[in-house]
Amino acid sequence: MVTLSDALDAEVARFPTKRLADSAQALIHRYRTGVDPATLVLDAEVTAAAYAAYRMPATHAAVTAALTEVAARAPDFAPTTHVDIGGGTGAAVWAARGVWPSLADITVLDQSTQAMDLGRRLADRADDPAIRRVRWQRTALGATRLPPADVATLSYVLSELTDAARADTVRAMTSATLAVVVEPGTPAGYERIMAARDELTAAGMHIVAPCPHSTTCPIPRGQDWCHFAARLGRSPLHQRLKTAVLNFEDEKFSYVAACREPWPAAPARIVRHPLKRKGMVSLRLCGPDGLADTIVSKRDPAAYRAARDTDWGDPWP
Numbered sequence: 001m002v003t004l005s006d007a008l009d010a011e012v013a014r015f016p017t018k019r020l021a022d023s024a025q026a027l028i029h030r031y032r033t034g035v036d037p038a039t040l041v042l043d044a045e046v047t048a049a050a051y052a053a054y055r056m057p058a059t060h061a062a063v064t065a066a067l068t069e070v071a072a073r074a075p076d077f078a079p080t081t082h083v084d085i086g087g088g089t090g091a092a093v094w095a096a097r098g099v100w101p102s103l104a105d106i107t108v109l110d111q112s113t114q115a116m117d118l119g120r121r122l123a124d125r126a127d128d129p130a131i132r133r134v135r136w137q138r139t140a141l142g143a144t145r146l147p148p149a150d151v152a153t154l155s156y157v158l159s160e161l162t163d164a165a166r167a168d169t170v171r172a173m174t175s176a177t178l179a180v181v182v183e184p185g186t187p188a189g190y191e192r193i194m195a196a197r198d199e200l201t202a203a204g205m206h207i208v209a210p211c212p213h214s215t216t217c218p219i220p221r222g223q224d225w226c227h228f229a230a231r232l233g234r235s236p237l238h239q240r241l242k243t244a245v246l247n248f249e250d251e252k253f254s255y256v257a258a259c260r261e262p263w264p265a266a267p268a269r270i271v272r273h274p275l276k277r278k279g280m281v282s283l284r285l286c287g288p289d290g291l292a293d294t295i296v297s298k299r300d301p302a303a304y305r306a307a308r309d310t311d312w313g314d315p316w317p
């Protein structure tokens with residue numbers, strides 16, 4: 001099976017590593033200093049390639065992790081149509097197909113032809129026919145009408161939009177059965193997720209994940225932020241571009257998923273690394289009644305065994 005990592009290695013190999021690394025550094029600088037919504041970031045072939053080589057494995061891992069949690073809430077959900085908004089080089093397409101093999105009709109909307117050209121070339125290398133068939137449509141986001149879709153994704157895009165375009169884009173996603181927004185797991189990314197969550201619930205959608213409820217987020221604003229981590233392996237190219245020693249990294253992300261009809265919610269979600277000590281596990285949980293710390297001890301052997309196997313981001317129990 002051709003993985004995204006295989007396709008990336010083959011596709012970006014035509015650029016010298018030094019050129020990719022320089023472009024990646026310039027991109028990081030642009031993202032760190034804030035993107036002007038009036039400009040096109042992925043405006044050249046090499047910039048799109050640098051984005052794909054440097055960031056796409058991580059955005060793919062984050063979206064996969066978010067969608068996996070969402071899919072676990074409704075194992076019978078078998079979507080066939082997907083629109084990926086601001087999809088760029090197609091990370092969320094590969095992620096969604098990995099989670100829902102039923103997806104057959106997929107559209108990517110983006111303003112960057114350079115990003116979508118690379119996305120199409122990566123997709124051409126997939127042995128998955130649904131990925132090879134993706135429609136890539138040049139679109140400027142804002143008051144955009146989306147094609148009818150069972151799943152709409154918007155990953156790592158909001159910070160590049162004006163406030164008005166953010167609200168309009170998220171509102172447009174409420175036409176989908178399931179809308180999923182993913183952002184970097186930073187305080188600013190979490191704030192954008194909270195604003196998107198408000199738009200989705202105001203339009204009558206129900207939160208599927210990560211929150212086990214659709215009421216107000218209990219996390220004290222300005223003091224903490226809800227985020228999770230997805231571990232991904234680094235390919236040798238990824239490692240070289242990052243001048244990294246470790247062959248893996250943890251991508252921190254925040255997300256919200258909402259659907260038109262209520263799905264069974266998780267009873268609670270683990271919102272910190274579980275603390276596993278001898279004979280006990282401490283869990284920080286977000287539940288319908290707010291945040292709570294709970295200790296699961298060996299005195300309840302079944303719960304203790306389950307708690308030992310938990311991870312940050314998992315539902316509990």
Ligand SMILES: C[S@@+](CC[C@H](N)C(=O)[O-])C[C@H]1O[C@@H](n2cnc3c(N)ncnc32)[C@H](O)[C@@H]1O
Pocket residue numbers: 041042055056059060085086087088089090091092109110111112115139140141142154155156157160161165
């Ligand atoms: C950081 S990239 C994320 C790409 C992809 N969603 C991912 O998760 O890897 C942001 C994408 O949003 C697109 N974008 C930003 N502003 C846009 C706008 N106003 N209209 C359409 N696309 C836009 C960019 O071209 C770029 O492909």
